[in-house]
Amino acid sequence: MTNARQAGVAGSQVQPAAKRARQRRSAWRTLRRNPIAMAALVGFVLLILAVILAPLITPIPPNAHDYDHLLEPPTWAHPFGTDDLGRDILSRVLWGGRESLRVAVMAIAVAISGGTVVGLVSGYFGGWVDALIMRIVDVLLAFPSILLLLSIVAALGPNLGTVLIALGVSAIPGFSRLVRGSVLAAKNYEYVTAARVLGASDAYIMFTQILPNIMPPLIIYATVGLGNAILITAGLSYIGLGAQPPSPEWGAMLNAGRTHLRDAWWISVFPGLAIFLAVLFVNLLSDGLRDALDPKLRQ
Amino acid sequence: MALYVVRRLLMLVPMLVGISLLTFAILQVTPGDPAVLMLGQYATPQRIANLREELGLNDPLPVQYGRYVWRALHGDLGRSFRSQRPVIEEILDRFPSTLELTLAALLLSTVAGVATGVIAATVRNRWVDGGIMAGALVGLSIPEFWLGIVLLIVFGIKLKMVSITGGTGLKALILPALTLALAPAAVLARLTRSSVLEVIREDYVRTAWAKGLAGRDVIVSHVLRNALIPVVTVLGLQLAGLLGGTVFIENVFARPGIGRLAVNAIAARDYPLIQGIVLFTAVVYALLNLAVDVLYGFLDPRIRYD
Numbered sequence: 341m342t343n344a345r346q347a348g349v350a351g352s353q354v355q356p357a358a359k360r361a362r363q364r365r366s367a368w369r370t371l372r373r374n375p376i377a378m379a380a381l382v383g384f385v386l387l388i389l390a391v392i393l394a395p396l397i398t399p400i401p402p403n404a405h406d407y408d409h410l411l412e413p414p415t416w417a418h419p420f421g422t423d424d425l426g427r428d429i430l431s432r433v434l435w436g437g438r439e440s441l442r443v444a445v446m447a448i449a450v451a452i453s454g455g456t457v458v459g460l461v462s463g464y465f466g467g468w469v470d471a472l473i474m475r476i477v478d479v480l481l482a483f484p485s486i487l488l489l490l491s492i493v494a495a496l497g498p499n500l501g502t503v504l505i506a507l508g509v510s511a512i513p514g515f516s517r518l519v520r521g522s523v524l525a526a527k528n529y530e531y532v533t534a535a536r537v538l539g540a541s542d543a544y545i546m547f548t549q550i551l552p553n554i555m556p557p558l559i560i561y562a563t564v565g566l567g568n569a570i571l572i573t574a575g576l577s578y579i580g581l582g583a584q585p586p587s588p589e590w591g592a593m594l595n596a597g598r599t600h601l602r603d604a605w606w607i608s609v610f611p612g613l614a615i616f617l618a619v620l621f622v623n624l625l626s627d628g629l630r631d632a633l634d635p636k637l638r639q
Numbered sequence: 640m641a642l643y644v645v646r647r648l649l650m651l652v653p654m655l656v657g658i659s660l661l662t663f664a665i666l667q668v669t670p671g672d673p674a675v676l677m678l679g680q681y682a683t684p685q686r687i688a689n690l691r692e693e694l695g696l697n698d699p700l701p702v703q704y705g706r707y708v709w710r711a712l713h714g715d716l717g718r719s720f721r722s723q724r725p726v727i728e729e730i731l732d733r734f735p736s737t738l739e740l741t742l743a744a745l746l747l748s749t750v751a752g753v754a755t756g757v758i759a760a761t762v763r764n765r766w767v768d769g770g771i772m773a774g775a776l777v778g779l780s781i782p783e784f785w786l787g788i789v790l791l792i793v794f795g796i797k798l799k800m801v802s803i804t805g806g807t808g809l810k811a812l813i814l815p816a817l818t819l820a821l822a823p824a825a826v827l828a829r830l831t832r833s834s835v836l837e838v839i840r841e842d843y844v845r846t847a848w849a850k851g852l853a854g855r856d857v858i859v860s861h862v863l864r865n866a867l868i869p870v871v872t873v874l875g876l877q878l879a880g881l882l883g884g885t886v887f888i889e890n891v892f893a894r895p896g897i898g899r900l901a902v903n904a905i906a907a908r909d910y911p912l913i914q915g916i917v918l919f920t921a922v923v924y925a926l927l928n929l930a931v932d933v934l935y936g937f938l939d940p941r942i943r944y945d
Contacts, residue, residue: 478653478654479653479654479657480657482925482928483654484882484883484920484921484924485879486879486882486886487920488661490901490905491661491664494669494908494913495664495665495669496669497670567780571782574784575784575886575887579784579890580906581902581906591784594785594788597788601791601792602796608785612782612785612788612789615782615785616780616781616782616785619779619781620776620777622780623776623779624776627776
């Protein structure tokens with residue numbers, strides 16, 4: 341009986357798994373045919389590589405002072421110029437990307453994990469659990485997320501770690517709502533009923549049967565969230581509530597450049613350009629993924 | 640309609656309770672003793688103990704929360720640690736500047752977003768459409784605080800057309816409002832375009848064309864009236880984005896608004912002021928949203944009976 345049950349559960353998995361693989365291949369084909377999305381993907385991968393390989397690409401450490409070259413405009417030796425302490429802006433932009441992108445990516449990972457668990461539990465169990473969770477989510481979604489962000493930063497103190505937590509936590513309600521909606525639709529599918537009839541546990545059904553099938557909207561929402569997270573991480577550092585000097589985080593660099601707007605535009609322009617490009621690549625990719633993963637829009 | 644307004648008002652209650660709990664929690668989860676924060680770390684234990692008693696910090700949490708809500712309902716948000724002025728006065732001094740910026744940006748973004756969205760939809764798939772949509776994507780991706788800096792460098796420093804040290808009046812409002820309006824205008828342009836494209840395929844629009852109406856009449860009186868419904872729906876969301884944006888923009892352009900006050904308060908660990916700003920902004924936002932919803936219910940009767 342147990343064997344039959346396991347075979348049955350495995351059997352019920354075959355159909356959606358094979359279908360999912362087909363959908364993945366079809367989505368990838370659609371994405372590959374979209375030149376703008378592919379260019380954005382290549383651009384983003386190159387940016388990530390440049391940031392990861394920063395120590396190899398840039399011979400000058402990000403915090404090395406060079407008092408012979410203060411506030412120097414872009415030259416061959418310093419393609420993005422130098423700041424008021426003679427630090428190389430190109431090195432700092434590349435090193436700073438590590439902090440900006442790491443915080444944004446990790447914050448989205450926190451939001452996805454938290455939101456997925458909350459949304460799965462809420463949608464799967466329904467009843468009073470769902471009602472209670474969704475009322476709390478409604479309250480959190482009902483007011484501007486910047487207030488939640490500022491409250492968390494205020495309580496825990498301004499630094500990049502706090503920004504990560506604040507960004508992640510404040511994005512959980514949005515992800516929960518999205519996952520719950522998808523679960524409500526998915527939990528009535530036949531393969532879920534089959535798994536339940538065959539005695540699979542709730543956790544097994546939630547994480548191995550439902551979750552893989554609600555991935556497309558989650559992926560699209562996550563890429564939109566990633567662009568936003570990059571902007572907010574840099575924004576909070578810019579107003580002094582995130583990374584602190586001498587960090588080369590992009591927003592912190594913009595903050596440091598504030599006093600030199602008149603005499604050294606390059607200190608502010610290049611880090612901002614890096615933020616813009618990173619967010620643009622993510623947004624273009626997100627549009628491409630939406631077209632590829634959402635068959636309704638494709639038609 | 641009255642029932643709809645009452646129901647919508649009742650929905651405010653859990654939200655206000657949630658906001659008050661959140662702002663109350665700020666001080667509770669903060670490491671350190673608020674009395675020490677106020678008096679400084681060199682204060683005598685006696686003075687600290689006296690202040691704790693005076694502030695009611697020795698009472699149980701529910702009592703403290705009850706007192707906090709009771710006072711807030713009477714407009715008493717405490718005193719700023721730093722200036723010793725009542726928090727509500729500090730906020731009301733700065734509020735007009737933030738409201739002015741938010742409303743100017745809302746107006747600009749709505750006009751620009753809807754107009755470009757309609758143009759893009761009516762010339763669908765031509766280069767104008769492509770250009771507008773590319774511009775919208777750039778608008779969504781550009782960091783607003785950086786755009787503000789670039790505009791300051793170009794118009795303030797290079798062309799000397801505006802002051803870079805802040806100021807008041809219409810001239811000082813133009814660049815901040817433009818900067819703040821760009822991202823919401825981009826969202827609206829995308830939304831309006833897809834909404835118009837959907838409505839344009841409806842039978843009654845085909846009928847309007849078939850009976851020989853002029854292009855502008857069809858767009859204005861048949862397409863736009865229906866296509867703008869989702870645009871009105873996102874007005875509330877737009878307000879949230881704009882209020883968030885003021886935190887950054889007021890700092891770029893040195894405007895004396897609530898966003899700048901909030902950032903300074905956080906940097907100075909002025910907790911009563913931070914709590915007051917969060918509570919005040921959330922309540923203002925809730926009321927504005929209520930106004931939008933009531934207006935929406937008035938415009939679209941289907942909503943009232945939902």
